[in-house]
Amino acid sequence: MSIQSFIPPQRTLMGPGPSDVSQRVLSALARPTIGHLDPNFIAMMDEVKQLLQYAFQTSNSNTMAISAPGSAGMEACFVNLITPEDTVVVCRNGVFGERMVENVKRIGAKLVIADSPWGRAVDPQILEDTLKNNPQANFVAFVHAETSTGARSDAKTLCDIAKRHQCLTIVDAVTSLGGIELRVDDWGIDAIYSGSQKCLSCVPGISPISFSEQASEVIRNRTLPVQSWFLDQSLVMGYWSGEGKRAYHHTAPVNSLYALHESLLMLQQEGLENAWTRHQKQHKALATGFARLGLDFIVPEAERLPQLNSVYIPKGIDDANVRQFLLQEYNLEIGAGLGQYAGKAWRIGLMGFTARSENVVLCLSALENALAKFS
């Protein structure tokens, strides 16, 4: 073996995540490791919880960070809340709705899929009709910001419909948290999960989650053990809960939580509404540039996520050639299409720390040169 220390290139990350991580967060990440039961660390975890409550706009006491990526956060919400006796309506309009379907199947619960077209928001009327036809349904799950297409669903309206039908709601906020308006308590979201590496611009690997009091009650009252020991919230809560002695469950990812703390602190210092406005402003600038370059969005304007811009690859342009050129020539990463859009679209992220003017102009100039070179 002739392996050497790995020195990564310095990229600009404008794909679907991870987004650019600021030096401030990287420096926090690299601070000396301390024990996961160290009183200083426990105090920091309490701050992470407070900062997450702010980011989610919730007073849920059951708010914490799962020690694994967003897909584990998704699984944590499903396996803790749902048993084979439940009926779950999954609104599916992309890859991550499909992943929810997979989760329900593996639990063995009754599954009802409410399909909306890819590249569009979840259609509230389709959910309404599905719930009318399935009065036994007791959970509704949907993706707030579909990372595979860049579509933004109206989480407030979908939650309203679910509540009128006496359903608890499970919401994927992996790409939405910190990038667009999200109000867990006001909107009646019962279980929500996100990822560290999108609009929080923390390093990948951590999943913030939160459960409403009603959802926490469901978890407390379940008799069937959660199928995952690692994700069993009744155990994890013993480590994250605010009162008394912390019970060891697993060793927390200490340094990654330093980084999450710092990224959440940056969000709090900027102000949540200011962060939402910044994403929208940079998106507008990017969209104006795309129009100039003749690039068409997949998603209709009213349903677009500012933080994830999916555009069709122009006819005659080779997907891989362009992305490779951007990476090699400009150290610029943009995302490939996913699922139905593989090879047909690019996904251009403006998430968190990436959502800055310098990146918008870099991306537009680099894309212009790439299109000229390969057309």
Next chain:
Amino acid sequence: MSIQSFIPPQRTLMGPGPSDVSQRVLSALARPTIGHLDPNFIAMMDEVKQLLQYAFQTSNSNTMAISAPGSAGMEACFVNLITPEDTVVVCRNGVFGERMVENVKRIGAKLVIADSPWGRAVDPQILEDTLKNNPQANFVAFVHAETSTGARSDAKTLCDIAKRHQCLTIVDAVTSLGGIELRVDDWGIDAIYSGSQKCLSCVPGISPISFSEQASEVIRNRTLPVQSWFLDQSLVMGYWSGEGKRAYHHTAPVNSLYALHESLLMLQQEGLENAWTRHQKQHKALATGFARLGLDFIVPEAERLPQLNSVYIPKGIDDANVRQFLLQEYNLEIGAGLGQYAGKAWRIGLMGFTARSENVVLCLSALENALAKFS
């Protein structure tokens, strides 16, 4: 909120993990984040795999790092290999054997527990007898290095017995990897998992795992879907496999994998046997000092782990007072007792980068002062 950036104290970590992380690994951790599908990152993952094969002493192609802590690595081994039709013998001699029991229960497989006393190695005769009495058993699981007690089991002999009874073996190497002799291929281990934060002295949050060809065949042939989507190896392998295009499964913890790469490289540069010898040498020095202080080991000498030294708390000494004093006065963390030994023992780690002479003398002097102060 008046939260500020978190600046952790500089500790010396001599508990049961995390161990001290070297500046070399912390610096690797803080390098710029790149995409999880970046060609440079994929090349680094291939190196991580090679380095893990060296550390595990295996040629298993199905060797990788789970994007979550050791307890998720444990769960990955169990949920991928075992179905409700299987019969699993779990050798239990501490907390982590009990955790294996929990995993088997949540799968709904048939469970046979082979108990050995806490603080002792797993008794091979007990396993032999258990297998004779349970000829339908097809899996044997045990903990190589029981972190709750400091007992070292004879993994080679236990695997031999399991093989003679046509069982596949699942081995917990969370605390053993890099600290004591471990030879996955020579010993016939079929599934093994470890943790990043013990004798590898990487940051916590990652779990190296490896499956033998026979175990991989079991995974490929299963018809029942794995109950965890996140840990489903048939999907994860599409991202970690060496050939062709990598399929997106979840976003890898990019920076933590930089750190793992660096810590494994340090192990490879030191040499595996040299690392084992170093742990043994520092353990001897620590044990000599303990004898001088009148501290008695829980585990008989022949069954002791060099990297985790459990000693009884002397009569009349208050556990919490001593640990708090060590932390406040010397920034020294030692571990509390766990499970049956809670309040009765200390666990003093000499894992990875922590296993250095300067830490041995610090620990002995600090403990001597603490015992004098509180007796």
